[in-house]
Amino acid sequence: MDRFRMIFQYFQSNSESVMNGICGLLALASVKMYTCFDFSCPCLPRYNMAYGLGIMFVPPIALFLCGLILNRQSLVMLEEWQRPQGHRKKDLAVIRYMCSSIMQRAMVAPVVWIIVTLLDGKCLICAFSGSVDPEKFVAFANTSPVQVQHLLAKVPCKDDELMRNNTSRKAVSRYLRCWSQALGWSILLILIIAAFLARWLRPCFNQATLLQTRHWSNYIDIEQKIFEETCCEHSRLFAHKCILHFFESMRQEIKRHSFSLPRKGEEAEGEEDLLRGITDQDQVNKILKMWYYEKPPL
Numbered sequence: 001m002d003r004f005r006m007i008f009q010y011f012q013s014n015s016e017s018v019m020n021g022i023c024g025l026l027a028l029a030s031v032k033m034y035t036c037f038d039f040s041c042p043c044l045p046r047y048n049m050a051y052g053l054g055i056m057f058v059p060p061i062a063l064f065l066c067g068l069i070l071n072r073q074s075l076v077m078l079e080e081w082q083r084p085q086g087h088r089k090k091d092l093a094v095i096r097y098m099c100s101s102i103m104q105r106a107m108v109a110p111v112v113w114i115i116v117t118l119l120d121g122k123c124l125i126c127a128f129s130g131s132v133d134p135e136k137f138v139a140f141a142n143t144s145p146v147q148v149q150h151l152l153a154k155v156p157c158k159d160d161e162l163m164r165n166n167t168s169r170k171a172v173s174r175y176l177r178c179w180s181q182a183l184g185w186s187i188l189l190i191l192i193i194a195a196f197l198a199r200w201l202r203p204c205f206n207q208a209t210l211l212q213t214r215h216w217s218n219y220i221d222i223e224q225k226i227f228e229e230t231c232c233e234h235s236r237l238f239a240h241k242c243i244l245h246f247f248e249s250m251r252q253e254i255k256r257h258s259f260s261l262p263r264k265g266e267e268a269e270g271e272e273d274l275l276r277g278i279t280d281q282d283q284v285n286k287i288l289k290m291w292y293y294e295k296p297p298l
Helices: 004-012 017-035 048-071 072-082 091-104 108-120 120-132 145-153 168-204 207-248 252-253 271-275 281-293
Strands: none
Touching: 004 168, 017 048, 017 091, 017 108, 048 072, 048 091, 048 108, 048 120, 072 091, 091 108, 108 168, 120 145, 120 168, 168 271, 207 252, 207 281, 252 281
16 A cells, blocks of 8 residues: 555656656547547537547546546646645746646646547537538439438437438548648647647746746645654654653553553653654644644745
């Protein structure tokens, strides 16, 4: 259990390489989930669009939330934003930098899912088959509007009896797939150009400010981690001391059962130093309250 907890804490760290690895794994997981997903369009006029757009946009929302949950910095950023001013001012530039970093990493997997669905084309065909202009296709020319909508809704279902021998089904499917793939490649190209410009234009801005915001962003995360680790160590020693006091008070009772306890002088000498004089519940609560409301200056 301790090993799994250490691994989880390691993956929750603020290391950029670890977070980039997690984003890459989420992106690969999104592609794998889509390829393993059994896409079945309902082929009904009322439900096609809801089903197609739902498959395209609902899983990315879940992947985006997973990216926020796995990123430890998201919680650190919220705590830094919500904490009282205290003796240390809050730097909005650092908070904006943390928010930007979190959003960029959390958006990788959702964007990959949307691009894959657009390049595949099934979702767009299912969602917008009923929105195609029937006059562009010969097979729907002499059909009533109600029958046209019913036939267009059946376009994604190639095994349907009504569409099996319909010559325009493949034409509508190709038409929508071309639009879907064009939209997918356009989004991918825009993202690549944006990343290229951000990479090459970054040196044109103030690098000193960027280094400062990155440094203090890492500092806030590391300070929070060390504070939590120190609290855990103090809690362990505090609990140990309380248990020793309990057994000390039960010395006579335990002697009757032939147990032996160490004398007071034989206890660990460093415990009192590590506890730093905080040996009372009210003192601990006061210290924690002071840390939250009156964060000490650097």
